[in-house]
Amino acid sequence: MVNEFNTIDDFDVENKTVLVRIDINSPVDPGTGIILDDTRLKLHSQTIKELSNKGAKVVLLAHQSRPGKKDFTTLAQHADALSDILNLRVKYVDSLFSSLAKEAIKSLKPHEILLLENARFFSEESLSRTPLEQSKTILVQQLSPYIDYFVNDAFAAAHRSHASLIGFTVNTPSVAGRVMEKELTVIQNALDNVEHPCVFLLGGMKADDSIGVMENVLNNGTADSILTTGIVGNIVLWAAGIDIGQVNRDFISSRGYEDMVEKSRELLERFGDKIKYPIDVACELDDERVDIDCGEIPNEAIFDIGIKTIAYYAKEIREAKYIFANGPAGVFEDPKFSMGTEDLINAMANSNGFTLIGGGHIAAATSGLGLEDHMSHLSSGGGACISMLAGKDLAAVEALKNSKK
Incomplete structure (x- = not known):
């Protein structure tokens, strides 16, 4: 380029x-x-x-x-x-x-x-x-x-x-x-020279952007596995037929992302096991973090992925040769719900593979942990980076x- x-x-x-x-x-x-x-x-x-x-x-x-x-x-x-x-x-x-x-x-x-x-x-x-x-x-x-x-x-x-x-x-x-020059060169080279297995960790609040990335990297064969967290994970859970509770469905609808549920359902039908979603989530009950299996989610807001999901995703990250991450796993600003974001960033930092942090909030979380130098590349631009990953022109x-x- x-x-x-x-x-x-x-x-x-x-x-x-x-x-x-x-x-x-x-x-x-x-x-x-x-x-x-x-x-x-x-x-x-x-x-x-x-x-x-x-x-x-x-x-x-x-x-x-x-x-x-x-x-x-x-x-x-x-x-x-x-x-x-x-x-x-x-x-x-x-x-x-x-x-x-x-x-x-x-x-x-x-x-x-x-x-x-x-x-x-x-x-x-x-x-x-x-x-x-x-x-x-x-x-x-x-x-x-x-x-x-x-x-x-x-x-x-x-x-x-x-x-x-x-x-x-x-x-x-x-x-x-x-x-x-550096951002365009590093990101494009990473996309052009991907080694497998390649994992995309997609979370945060901008679900349409992340699901656009998911569709692009699955269609072109870049990704072997998509690990979903944040509102993206909740949308995929809903698309997979799991009851996430009315409060979480309403939140997704309030953000204008109901069409993303149908898009995710189509992607699940086409790509099946390549798209991973949480097996447990964290909610707040009596002012405490409580990890709950996805078959038993109460009508409470989901604030993070659960401990079992963290372990499951961290194993995928450790075994990958290329890892792209965009968006935090939950409300990482709250110490009770920072575990998912921080543990997955730590898994990337300790990986032997190529690691790219896609700017925005997950870059801020990475810097907050003092792990920016442990990543292959930490992008300065969340929106621009995710647009590149989604195959869009800048x-x-x-x-x-x-x-x-």
């Missing part, structure tokens, strides 16, 4: 103004407004530092949350955090394309770095459109005359077709940054490919 788009190696950026789209969207303490985790800022530091060292005038474009959310804020604090990480001053301007922002860009000297304001302060940013349509937005039209190259390093947002991600690729020479990557053409 890497040959289909340009990278930083393909252009001489010395004394050139380079606009770099990064994804430093970070969790923020709702009380203090302080950034709680700087992982994404550290990830992008390689691309930023390399461009600065090569003499580029580096302009950073990023987003933080979205309108209406408590963590929707300016990027002033992000500039300070980046300065500390890079050990270089990162200038900040509290606008995107005002005369003040344009003057700040024009006055940049080689090696200097400037962070523009939160791209989602621009109302058109969150609209999904074609690259040509996005190239005509005010954001792209106003900034394009001031830049020589566009670098997209925001793999975590690569599945989105927003203006800041694809609009500049139409008329500006565009390349992938180091985070984007809008920002397609835009980079078209730019090269």
Whole structure:
């Protein structure tokens, strides 16, 4: 895949103004407004530092949350955090394309770095459109005359077709940054060179995404076994004819996933034993965790997979040569129900096989356990990674490919 788009190696950026789209969207303490985790800022530091060292005038474009959310804020604090990480001053301007922002860009000297304001302060940013349509937005039209190259390093947002991600690729020479390049290379190589047995561990709350992955990797023969947890596991249990209780059926329906039950039923009929579902689950009774066999589930919310399922799944993981994981096994934020997620992550960390953690909450749980270095690859992008695993094109990557053409 890497040959289909340009990278930083393909252009001489010395004394050139380079606009770099990064994804430093970070969790923020709702009380203090302080950034709680700087992982994404550290990830992008390689691309930023390399461009600065090569003499580029580096302009950073990023987003933080979205309108209406408590963590929707300016990027002033992000500039300070980046300065500390890079050990270089990162200038900040509290606008995107005002005369003040344009003057700040024009006055940049080689090696200097400037962070523009939160791209989602621009109302058109969150609209999904074609690259040509996005190239005509005010954001792209106003900034394009001031830049020589566009670098997209925001793999975590690569599945989105927003203006800041694809609009500049139409008329500006565009390349992938180091985070984007590494993610695409590692994930695609893993999919192209799978060794068997190959296990997919699919959980979390985004059932439609996970079941899309399940369908894709079973159809193309990538997966030998699918281990389902979280709401995905509950949907498959329902599809298999197991009574999961009205409260859990109602929750699945409230999320708009009833059609996923029928889709899972079809997949079970076609692929049978390759799709594994929990044999016991954990509920909360009298404020305590209680593990219950799946034939005896009461009308209580399911918060985790049970101990027997953990042991069953961990054995499959230990025997696999390739393991892909997306989504936690349960409500891992609650210590009573963190066991499934943590034990399966530990099983992956102790595996001799290739292990890929697909971003999002399971990546956060892996980092929380201090096991990120024990995985073959921990992706920075949950949505983008799962889209790749589901066989979908990533809008920002397609835009980079078209730019090269």
